[in-house]
Amino acid sequence: MQEKNRGLALFTLLVFLFLLGPLLIISFTSFEPGTVLKFPPEGFSWRWYENILEVEMFMTTFKTSMFVSLAGNLLALALGIPAAYALSRFQFKGKAALNAIFISPVLIPGIVMGFAMLKYVIIVYDLPIYAGLLAGHTVLMLPFIIRVVASSLANFDFAVEEAALSLGAGRLETFFKVVLPNIRSGIIAAILIAFLESFNNVDISVFMTGPGVSTLPIQMLTYVENNFDPTIAAISVLLMIVTAILMFIIERLIGLSYFTKR
Amino acid sequence: MKNKGLYLLLLPGVLFLTLFMIIPIVLTIASTFFHEGSFTFAGYRQFLTDPYFIKILLTTLQVSLVTTIACILLGFPAAYYISKLGPRKKVILLALAIFPLLMSSVVRSFSWMIILGKKGLLNSSLISMGLIEKPLEILYTPTAMMIGLIHLFLPLIIITLVGVMENIDPDLIKAAESLGASRFTAFRKVIVPLSVPGLIVGSILVFVGSLTAYTTPALLGGKQRVISTFLYQNAITLNDWHRASVIATIMIVITLAVIFLMNKLATKLNPKG
């Protein structure tokens, strides 16, 4: 019986080696002083990290990504928190249908959504690319926000609202003073999770590029298709560090169980 | 007052989604039936009789199928191992599994370019170990795509299954053992059947995800196209929006069909009667 455990443990170790090995390799490669990507690297150099700052497109697209992911996040919060509240708190006709509508972005392949939005939002509605990008990312983030907030509210005892009302508070006031503070960690976690999804997104962003407008992942994609130097590795390492920090914060706020339950 | 307030809460979100998602998608689908002003199935006919397109479709399905099966075979035992760990170790392993998921697909696929290239890590190691003479051409083939996709989706299967297995009452294993079952028999007769619904959910995610993935095939597939890169090519490179819309619609139909069929399968296979 003990043997079986050891075999299983070894197997799991190999699986994790497979999952994390490549990321480790990228990290080492980022320090390669030469211009050709190779592993193991022949030396140690910060050169490619400095290069990030020098390639203007990276900085520009980074700023674009940050703006789109943050602004889209705020927009998704403004749309999503009330919706999540309504879906958790009340029973009403058509609730199932509405639930489906809010989940639906997840069912449509990202690349299809990106294309459809390019076709109509940009061309037909005649909105600037930036707006299309923002709209696309908001649509992307909305289901995440709703799901995390609704899940936080699922454990919320709404009797607390009634207590506040009986003590004289108005509805809106009650929401901000009594409901929101208690789901605060859920909301912050929702923001972080949605942010990561949006920041890393390729499928939607790939269609919403134009002169001077692009997101960081798309820029990285284009760069890789034309250059094969360790700059991308350097950017990847920085992204990994940021992701690790955000993940740590998410774990502190709502634990990792968010990811395991379906 | 109640109704008005309720709809006020929901309306902005619904409106936004309708305007920016539902209408574009619906119109895209609708546009495929019109070509030069008249209602026609010509777009679809053209596609479904085009051997080049059929090949792309089949390649995509094949790649997705292999990816899904590989993820299940690799992920199930690993998830079982993790689900039996004490809380501290479990959190660490789960975190390690979730971490790659939160990284961009560009980064993850890129790492495989370094490994699978002609001068990449894999080839250099195999050559220096004397196992092969000429570098293997793995990069820019369907194999590379599959490896990249497996790498992409394996964490998803693992954490889905861990969640499922954690929900299985631990007393059930003890009951099976008290009735004479060995550890392995208990696994086979209790854990596996009860994990099937969750397994199917995870498989849907992996299969559909692989089917519609863009970045990984774009970086690792080279000239080999899959549906999503074909869509992009038609839309942006060839500027043929009608064809692109047709491809997009076919992708939606396949996605929904797969989800629907697998849900049916899940209900049929649901061991709880």
Added chain:
Amino acid sequence: MALLMLENVSVAYDNQYILQNFHLHIERGQLISLLGPSGCGKTTTLRLIAGFLEAKDGRFLFEGKDYTRVPVNKRNFGFVFQSYALFPHLSVYDNVAFGLRLRKASESEVKKRVTAILDVVSLGGFEKRFSKELSGGQRQRVAIARALVIEPDLLLFDEPLSNLDANLRINMRVEIRRIQQELGITTVYVSHDQEECFSISDQVAIMNKGVIEQLDAPATIFKYPKTEFIARFIGFTNFIAFGERTEQNGQIILRTGNHTFVAANHPGTANPSGKKCALRPDDLLVTTEDAQDVNRLQGIVKVSTFLGRSYQYVVETELGDFTVNQEMETPYRSGQKVNLLFPKDKMVLVD
């Protein structure tokens, strides 16, 4: 020879001992309960016997053979879980057949035995149902059937009735006792419910902090608890701690302060170190008459509550508050002066 023996057993969890130098032996055909508050080690003992836990020290002997290292799936003990642990993906029939099929019984044999056992637990006709379609009591009976059908050498129950409602609990415990006696199967039964254990057991082991404080027939424990802990556990609420104990003329003299009490000589007072007197509220007498008896305390009624059959009074005295139940037409009122009488043959002396 005893069927089952735990000798010098120690079980630790996270460096804390739950059982230490623990001894227990059980005779064939008995139903013995392990009773005690949570944390006393009764469940640990049961799981040890089942094989879900390994002892750090000590031996577990069964029918003379050393079972200490025998893995759980080779012990052939039937285990009934508190949460029933029915396999949700299998029908009642397949649940019960599970153990038989592992023992490679032929399908016709399986059918015969499963049908028979389902009749024993009064679930004939339920073969095709699934766990979620059954009520709590029905699930419990399936769990019992599943454990019984393999003809186990020992039957182990882990708080099997705590998830059922009160009426069902009473019916089910009678069922369990009936089946146990009909089949003559040695059974170890764990519960925190005193009434449950006392009503169906041949012997009860009262446990506290990893130690068996008393192992006796229920009636014996009920009348003659050995320690204060046990006395309190089974409903003795009145205690007087005496400083001095001497024997005189076949009776026991107890002194504290300027009070002298006399206790009769009986099994409940036999323990020479027992200096604390314990009495049930029903055995204590309260009266407004001026009594000249020995074993008398004056007091004032503090609280009076109505129990249905009798009235219950909390009486404040020099030696503390006492609770006494008595039937009467007109109850005493708060502040009323009364006399408490401690019948000398009803007093039990505990450690």
